[in-house]
Each structure stands twice: as C-alpha cells, then as structure tokens.
Amino acid sequence: MSDTHAQSVAFVRETELPPAPPPVTETGAIKWVRENLFSGWFNTLLTVVAFYFVARILFFVFPWFFNGVWDAASIRECRDVLGGATGACFAVLVDRWDHLLFGFKYPPDGYWRIVVAFILLLGAAAPALFSKLPRRLLLFTALYPFVAYWLIWGGSLWLPMTILGIIIATGLVFRAVSSQIPVNMRQMVAAAIGMICGVGLSYLLFIGAKELVFIANSIGTASLGTSFAYGVFWLLAIFTFVFFIPMGMFVGYAIYNSYEDGGLVSVVTALLFIYAALVYLLAPIASGLNAVIPIELQAVASRDLGGFMLNMILGTVCVSLSLPLGIVLALGRQSNMPLIKGVCVVFIEFIRGVPLITLLFVANVMLAYFMPPESNFDLILRVIIMITMFSAAYIAEVIRGGLAALPKGQYEAADSLGLDYARSMRLIILPQALKISIPGIVNVAVGLFKDTTLVSIISMFDLVGMIRGPIQNSTEWISVYWEVYGFGAMLFFIVCYSISQYSQWLERQLQTDHR
Amino acid sequence: MATLADPIKESFRPSMLLNDTRYRSLTFQFIALVAIIATMAFIGGNLVRNLAEAGLNISYDFLGAQAGYDINQRPIPYESTDTHGRAAIVGLLNTLIVAILGCITATVIGVVAGVLRLSPNWLVRKIMAIYVEMFRNVPVLIWILIIFSIMISATPAPRDFRGEDPTASMMLFDSVAVTNRGVFMPKPLLGDGSMLVIGIFIASIIGIFFFRRYARKQLFDHGRLIPTLWPSVGLFFIPAILAQIVLGGPITLEYPELKGFNFQGGTTIRGSLIALWFALAIYTGAFIAENVRAGILAISKGQTEAAAALGLRPGRIMNLVVLPQALRVIIPPLISQYLNITKNSSLAIAVGYMDLTGTLGGITLLQTGRAIEAVLLLMLFYLTISLLISFFMNIYNNAMKLKER
Numbered sequence: 046m047s048d049t050h051a052q053s054v055a056f057v058r059e060t061e062l063p064p065a066p067p068p069v070t071e072t073g074a075i076k077w078v079r080e081n082l083f084s085g086w087f088n089t090l091l092t093v094v095a096f097y098f099v100a101r102i103l104f105f106v107f108p109w110f111f112n113g114v115w116d117a118a119s120i121r122e123c124r125d126v127l128g129g130a131t132g133a134c135f136a137v138l139v140d141r142w143d144h145l146l147f148g149f150k151y152p153p154d155g156y157w158r159i160v161v162a163f164i165l166l167l168g169a170a171a172p173a174l175f176s177k178l179p180r181r182l183l184l185f186t187a188l189y190p191f192v193a194y195w196l197i198w199g200g201s202l203w204l205p206m207t208i209l210g211i212i213i214a215t216g217l218v219f220r221a222v223s224s225q226i227p228v229n230m231r232q233m234v235a236a237a238i239g240m241i242c243g244v245g246l247s248y249l250l251f252i253g254a255k256e257l258v259f260i261a262n263s264i265g266t267a268s269l270g271t272s273f274a275y276g277v278f279w280l281l282a283i284f285t286f287v288f289f290i291p292m293g294m295f296v297g298y299a300i301y302n303s304y305e306d307g308g309l310v311s312v313v314t315a316l317l318f319i320y321a322a323l324v325y326l327l328a329p330i331a332s333g334l335n336a337v338i339p340i341e342l343q344a345v346a347s348r349d350l351g352g353f354m355l356n357m358i359l360g361t362v363c364v365s366l367s368l369p370l371g372i373v374l375a376l377g378r379q380s381n382m383p384l385i386k387g388v389c390v391v392f393i394e395f396i397r398g399v400p401l402i403t404l405l406f407v408a409n410v411m412l413a414y415f416m417p418p419e420s421n422f423d424l425i426l427r428v429i430i431m432i433t434m435f436s437a438a439y440i441a442e443v444i445r446g447g448l449a450a451l452p453k454g455q456y457e458a459a460d461s462l463g464l465d466y467a468r469s470m471r472l473i474i475l476p477q478a479l480k481i482s483i484p485g486i487v488n489v490a491v492g493l494f495k496d497t498t499l500v501s502i503i504s505m506f507d508l509v510g511m512i513r514g515p516i517q518n519s520t521e522w523i524s525v526y527w528e529v530y531g532f533g534a535m536l537f538f539i540v541c542y543s544i545s546q547y548s549q550w551l552e553r554q555l556q557t558d559h560r
Numbered sequence: 561m562a563t564l565a566d567p568i569k570e571s572f573r574p575s576m577l578l579n580d581t582r583y584r585s586l587t588f589q590f591i592a593l594v595a596i597i598a599t600m601a602f603i604g605g606n607l608v609r610n611l612a613e614a615g616l617n618i619s620y621d622f623l624g625a626q627a628g629y630d631i632n633q634r635p636i637p638y639e640s641t642d643t644h645g646r647a648a649i650v651g652l653l654n655t656l657i658v659a660i661l662g663c664i665t666a667t668v669i670g671v672v673a674g675v676l677r678l679s680p681n682w683l684v685r686k687i688m689a690i691y692v693e694m695f696r697n698v699p700v701l702i703w704i705l706i707i708f709s710i711m712i713s714a715t716p717a718p719r720d721f722r723g724e725d726p727t728a729s730m731m732l733f734d735s736v737a738v739t740n741r742g743v744f745m746p747k748p749l750l751g752d753g754s755m756l757v758i759g760i761f762i763a764s765i766i767g768i769f770f771f772r773r774y775a776r777k778q779l780f781d782h783g784r785l786i787p788t789l790w791p792s793v794g795l796f797f798i799p800a801i802l803a804q805i806v807l808g809g810p811i812t813l814e815y816p817e818l819k820g821f822n823f824q825g826g827t828t829i830r831g832s833l834i835a836l837w838f839a840l841a842i843y844t845g846a847f848i849a850e851n852v853r854a855g856i857l858a859i860s861k862g863q864t865e866a867a868a869a870l871g872l873r874p875g876r877i878m879n880l881v882v883l884p885q886a887l888r889v890i891i892p893p894l895i896s897q898y899l900n901i902t903k904n905s906s907l908a909i910a911v912g913y914m915d916l917t918g919t920l921g922g923i924t925l926l927q928t929g930r931a932i933e934a935v936l937l938l939m940l941f942y943l944t945i946s947l948l949i950s951f952f953m954n955i956y957n958n959a960m961k962l963k964e965r
Contacts, residue, residue, distance in 0.1 A: 082682060095683045253597060257597075263608045382585045382589050402907065406921055411932055414610045499907070513705070530705055537697065
C-alpha cells in the first residue's frame with residue numbers, strides 16, 4: 046500500500062515505532078515519591094515537617110539505644126561506663142529480668158514452671174483460636190486450667206487431677222446410665238432428688254428469712270431512714286418466710302415432674318453428686334493418691350505471684366471467665382422477663398459507670414465485709430472476681446449490639462423451626478451474633494489485659510507494680526525510668542498487637558458475605 | 561363447611577409452670593427474685609456481723625470531721641483544717657477539670673490524627689498509624705507514668721532559674737515558668753469594676769453568636785454573603801480590651817516570682833495534672849482517631865466525588881461534606897471515649913494528683929478507716945458523672961441524628 050504515495054509524499058513511516066518508555070517522573074520510585082510525598086505544596090510541607098520530626102526522634106533515640114549499657118550492677122556504674130554520653134542503661138533489665146517477669150517472691154527454682162505453663166497456654170489456646178486444627182485438641186484446652194493451676198501454685202498434682210477426675214467420671218457415668226434406667230426407676234430417682242432439692246432449698250430460704258430478720262433487728266428504728274430499712278427487711282423476711290416451703294416444694298415437684306425426658310433430673314443429680322464428692326471425697330482421695338504416688342511441687346502462695354506473669358494470669362483467667370458471663374448478661378438484658386432484664390440492666394450500667402479502680406478498692410477493702418467472718422479469700426481471687434464482673438459487663442454490651450444487629454427474621458425463623466429458646470440461641474442466634482461481635486469482644490479483651498496493670502494501685506506487684514515498687518525504690522536502680530517503662534510498654538504492645546491482628550484475621554476468615 | 565372451634569380450654573396444671581412458655585417466665589422470675597433476696601440476706605447478714613465484730617457502724621459523720629491533709633492542686637480554697645467533705649469536693653472538681661481538659665484535647669488530637677491517617681501523604685499516614693497502634697496497645701497507666709517521668713526529668717528544677725547565670729529561663733516575657741514542680745503562670749487579680757469588663761466580654765460573645773446567625777439568615781434568605789471571620793475576631797477582643805483601658809485596668813495579672821527555693825504567686829498547674837492530662841488526651845486521642853477514620857470511611861465515595869464535581873477544594877470537601885456526615889457515625893463511640901477519659905482519670909492516684917479517688921478513696925479512706933462508706937460514695941460520684949455525660953451527649957446525638965421522615 047505504501048507504494049501509492051511514494052511519489053507524492055516525501056516520507057512515510059513504514060513500521061510502527063517501538064513504544065517509548067514512560068517519562069522518568071511517571072515510573073518507579075520517582076513516580077511513587079511524587080505521588081505519595083510531594084503531590085502539592087501542602088503535601089510537600091507536611092512531608093518536610095514529618096521528616097524533620099522523625100529525624101529529630103531518631104537522632105535522639107538511636108544513640109540512646111546503641112550506646113546502651115547492658116552490663117552494670119547499678120545506675121551509678123552505668124553512668125560511669127557512659128561517661129556523660131547519652132545512653133540507655135539496659136543493665137537494669139538484665140539485673141532484674143526475673144523480677145520483671147515473675148515477681149520478686151516467686152521461688153527462683155520454680156521459674157521453669159511458669160515458662161512451661163506459658164508454653165502450654167499457647168498450645169491450649171491454639172485449638173480454640175484456629176478452627177482448622179483438629180477438634181480433638183480441644184480436650185487439651187479443657188485439661189489446661191487444671192495443669193496450669195498445679196504448675197503455677199504448686200502443691201500436689203493429685204488435687205486438681207482428682208477434681209478433674211470427679212467431674213469427668215460423674216459426667217461419663219451419668220451419660221451412660223441415664224438412658225438405660227427404666228422409666229419407673231427413673232421416676233423414683235426423680236422423686237428422691239426432688240425431695241432433696243426441695244427440702245434443701247426450703248432450708249436455705251428459711252435461713253435467709255432468719256438472716257433478714259437479724260439484719261432488720263440490728264439496723265433498729267433509731268431514725269426515719271433506719272426505720273424504713275427496718276420495715277423493708279422485715280417485709281422481705283416475711284415474704285421469704287411465707288414462700289419458703291411452697292417454693293422448695295415447687296422446685297422439688299418440678300424436678301420430679303421432668304423425669305420423663307430425664308435431662309433435668311440427670312443434670313441436677315450429677316451436680317449434686319459432684320458437689321457431694323468434692324466435699325467428702327476430694328481430700329481423702331487426693332491425699333491417698335499423693336501418699337501412694339507423691340507428685341508434688343513446692344506450693345506458692347497467691348501473694349507471691351508478680352511481674353508480667355501476674356498480668357498474664359489475670360488477663361487469661363478473666364477473659365475466659367467473662368465471655369460466658371457476658372453472653373448470659375446480654376441474653377438477660379434482651380429477655381422479656383422484666384425482673385431478669387432489670388437485674389441485668391442495673392448490673393451492666395452500674396459496672397460500666399464506675400472506674401475499674403473503684404471496683405478494685407471494693408475487692409481490696411470491702412469484699413471481706415460481705416463474706417462470712419471466718420472465710421479467707423485470696424486477694425488475687427477477689428481481684429479476679431471483680432475484673433471478671435467488670436469486663437463481663439462490657440462484653441455483654443458488645444454482644445447485645447451483635448444480637449440487635451441480627452435481622453428479626455432470624456429469630457422468627459428459629460421459632461418457626463420449632464426450636465426451644467436454648468436451641469434457637471445455641472444453633473441460630475448466637476453463632477451469628479458472636480461473629481458480628483468479634484471485633485468488639487477482642488477490643489474488650491485487649492482493654493482488659495491492659496487494665497490488669499491497675500492492680501499495682503492496690504499494691505499488688507504486677508509488672509508496673511514491680512517497676513514502681515521494688516525496682517525504682519532500690520538503691521541501685523533509683524530514677525531509672527525509660528528502660529523499664531519502655532520494656533513494659535513493649536511487652537504489652539507485643540501481646541495486644543498480636544491479639545488485634547488475630548481478630549482482624551478471624552474477621553476475614555468468618556466473612557461469609559460475597560464481596 | 562368447616563367451622564373453627566374454640567381451642568380446648570386447658571385447666572391449669574402445676575407442670576405448666578415449667579413446660580408452658582406462658583407460665584415458665586413467671587417461674588424463672590420467681591426463682592430469680594428468691595435468689596436476689598437470698599444473696600441480699602447473705603451479704604447483709606455478713607456485713608452486719610463483720611461490722612459488729614469490728615465495732616463499726618455505717619455512718620457518714622466522718623465527712624464533717626477535720627481532714628488534716630493538704631491538697632496541692634485546689635480549684636476552690638481549701639486548708640488542711642477543712643472537713644473531709646470539702647476535700648472530697650475539691651477532689652471531685654479536680655476530676656472534672658482533668659476530664660474536661662482531657663476530652664477537649666483528645667478530641668482535637670483524635671480528629672487531626674484520624675484525618676491525617678487518610679492523608680494522601682505516605683509518610684504522614686504511616687506516622688499516624690504508628691502513633692495509633694503504639695498508644696492503643698500499651699496500658700494507659702504506663703503512658704501516664706512515662707509522661708510523668710518526662711515531666712520530671714526533662715524540665716528544670718526551680719533552683720535552675722536562680723543566680724546570675726541561670727540554666728533555665730521563664731517564657732513569654734518572664735511570665736510562665738515550666739519547672740519539674742509544675743507550670744507557674746500569671747493569675748488574674750480582679751479589682752474594682754472588673755465584673756463590668758467580664759460582663760462586656762460575655763456580652764460580646766453573645767453578640768458574635770447573634771451576628772453569625774444574622775449573617776447565615778441573610779445568606780439563606782437573600783443570598784447575601786456577609787463576611788463573618790474578621791468581624792467575629794474583632795468583636796471578641798476589642799470591646800473587652802477597650803473597657804479594660806477605659807476603666808483604668810481593673811484586671812491585673814499577678815506574676816509568679818522566684819522566692820527561696822520555689823516560685824510564689826500566680827497560679828500553678830502541677831506536673832501531675834499536666835502529665836495526667838496529656839497522657840489521657842494522647843491515649844484516648846488514638847482511639848478517637850480510629851473512630852474518626854471509621855466514620856470518614858463510612859461516607860460513600862460518591863459524596864466526595866459529588867463535592868469535587870461541584871468544584872470544592874479538598875479542605876472544603878472535608879469540612880462541608882464529609883465531616884458533617886461522618887459526625888453522625890463518630891458521635892456514639894465518642895461518647896464512650898469521653899466516659900473512658902472520666903473513668904481513667906481515676907488513675908491520677910498513680911502520679912499523686914489529688915482527684916476524687918486520691919482524696920475520698922485514698923487519704924480520707926485510710927485516715928478514717930471508713931472503707932464501705934468512702935468506696936460507696938466514690939462509686940456514686942463516678943456513676944453520677946458518667947450518667948450525666950451520657951445523658952447530655954445523647955441529647956446532642958439525637959439533635960445531630962439524621963431526621964428521617
């Protein structure tokens with residue numbers, strides 16, 4: 046074709062030009078820098094300012110970090126080594142490493158127990174966190190609390206193992222037996238259990254009524270306010286007294302009445318059996334086993350726990366306890382029974398309205414007044430109770446949001462399938478509601494773990510308590526701030542950041558909508 | 561033809577209390593009621609017994625007794641001879657001061673950081689991400705302690721200001737001294753006629769408000785654009801300054817002066833207050849930044865594009881189109897962040913700032929041994945503050961909510 050114009054046109058390109066490379070400013074690093082750092086005068090200014098700040102910080106931090114002294118016995122020695130130059134004194138971390146991690150009272154030859162418990166914790170948490178792992182590993186998760194208790198607090202292995210054995214044995218026996226028993230036999234058992242429960246409950250209520258009268262009488266009628274309280278307590282006492290026998294009888298009857306499907310009777314019987322076994326059999330079996338095969342670790346008192354270990358214990362225990370409690374509270378708040386709803390609302394709003402530190406004060410100074418005079422609660426147990434209640438209230442609110450976000454159709458669908466309340470919640474509602482609530486629950490969990498540092502204020506020696514107490518008050522390490530606080534911040538950062546990364550991963554895994 | 565028969569009337573049987581959903585809820589509530597009463601009886605009985613054993617009773621008389629301790633930061637006059645009740649009120653005011661300061665600063669930091677996290681500038685975006693992650697994942701108590709140590713170790717001691725050749729000097733024309741004991745600032749002294757100046761100042765603020773309303777009405781009704789910025793600024797400063805000059809300067813400033821080992825006169829903001837305020841503000845700012853970012857991302861891109869198509873500049877798109885809509889998403893979590901600041905301010909006890917927890921829950925509790933009364937009062941105070949904050953913020957939220965018809 047090009048021949049046709051060969052005479053009339055001076056030049057005709059016959060082949061296509063090879064594509065020219067894009068201008069330098071439109072490719073690679075230069076393009077990236079232009080677009081991301083210098084896309085306008087304002088952005089350029091921002092970049093320069095930000096760069097200046099980063100440089101300032103780095104110029105300050107790098108010499109401080111790399112001049113760090115890792116080997117010294119005291120802050121003075123550190124300063125001598127540095128000789129006036131800026132530099133960190135990381136020797137405090139080396140010197141007090143054990144104290145920071147395990148507290149200053151835990152027996153040093155038992156540190157391996159904590160390390161083992163921690164490694165096992167990772168193993169126990171894995172099947173709960175990653176659903177791809179074989180489900181059978183959850184058995185280890187169920188076993189873990191007993192093992193960890195023994196490792197951390199020491200004592201005889203047989204104590205937690207016997208508790209575990211009693212629970213498992215009772216469960217297995219009742220599961221195997223309850224379907225075998227003929228109906229008339231089951232009726233008799235149900236009658237007996239109903240009697241026991243009814244009489245026991247009546248007796249409890251009777252004691253309660255007596256107690257209320259006792260309170261009323263000790264309040265007295267000195268002034269208008271106390272007279273009012275006096276009247277209220279008397280009314281309550283009369284109410285309880287009037288109802289105590291019918292109530293007990295009714296519950297007994299209800300248990301008896303449900304013998305046909307057998308579920309309630311077996312559960313109540315099993316619980317009664319476990320209770321009796323724990324009260325009467327635990328001590329002899331455990332000590333007997335211990336006499337035969339003594340497996341013992343040096344016992345450690347709760348008040349000797351400390352350091353980052355204490356934060357980890359409080360965080361793990363309270364998170365795992367507050368999740369079920371939070372679900373119950375959220376369901377209670379959604380319930381259409383006014384009394385139960387009211388109790389849950391008051392509890393949640395009260396807990397959410399006060400700072401955790403006041404609840405810790407309650408654990409520290411008030412809870413002892415609410416317990417029978419001879420009972421002796423560990424401070425750590427009291428703290429666990431209060432922190433669990435605290436985070437359960439927050440988790441309940443998160444889950445309530447998840448429940449409210451579900452379309453009403455889901456509830457109606459569950460009803461129309463003929464599922465009862467428990468099944469519809471377990472099979473339809475909660476799996477979806479919990480999925481929506483995961484980010485919120487993880488936020489609460491991370492917040493709770495960070496809040497465990499507050500126990501240092503009621504003079505428990507957790508990580509912050511160790512730093513502020515034994516380390517900064519010692520003559521060697523007085524006025525060491527950055528190194529120890531930086532170390533503490535780093536530990537918390539590692540744990541909390543990994544938890545939040547996990548939650549983001551889980552959210553992606555559970556995403557079932559199509560995008 | 562089939563007729564619809566009435567359902568068979570069932571007579572009531574006791575087993576229906578357990579098996580029939582109509583009656584079962586009654587049963588459960590009854591059991592719950594009994595459980596509550598039993599718990600009350602248990603706790604109350606133990607309490608009465610324990611108190612009798614310790615020889616105590618429940619009484620709030622200690623609030624009227626002499627406190628006998630000093631409070632270093634006091635918004636109202638307070639001496640150690642005053643009562644525990646007054647000490648508690650000083651503590652309450654201190655809590656409110658740090659909470660309000662913290663809320664304002666945290667909001668500013670949070671909004672700026674949240675907007676910058678979405679900036680096209682890579683460096684700024686990354687720095688803000690690091691800031692947010694760093695502060696969200698470390699306990700606030702550690703941050704308070706770190707910032708308090710910065711306050712102590714990075715600022716000069718009052719004695720550094722002394723001598724012929726001081727190593728430290730006061731700022732802002734020798735009026736403000738930043739020391740490790742706190743920041744010393746001039747205090748306004750109110751002379752005769754100063755009320756008039758303050759009154760004029762307040763009147764001019766009200767004037768600004770009405771002027772802006774008038775300008776807006778003119779704009780909406782008649783399309784007339786009246787400049788508001790410079791007139792507002794002028795109205796804000798000029799009348800009060802004129803009144804101050806005309807009346808011969810009734811309001812004077814008392815400057816802090818170095819006397820002996822410390823500064824005297826003026827007002828002092830203790831280092832503990834500053835540390836607590838900054839720590840709470842920066843910590844909560846990181847959370848607010850995430851809320852702001854989520855709120856902005858919740859606004860569909862079409863809104864930004866529509867605003868750009870109208871020819872608005874990026875800054876105006878943010879201010880006029882995106883932020884007002886994002887505010888509706890941001891406010892509910894913001895309320896809970898404000899509540900968190902208020903509750904976290906109780907950590908003041910760690911740096912020795914005498915807030916409500918430090919006075920009522922700290923020294924008063926230890927001195928009088930009235931643990932139950934003090935802790936109950938403490939909870940009541942915090943509960944009231946929390947409920948008030950959420951009440952007012954909910955009113956605001958309802959006012960801002962999209963009015964759907």
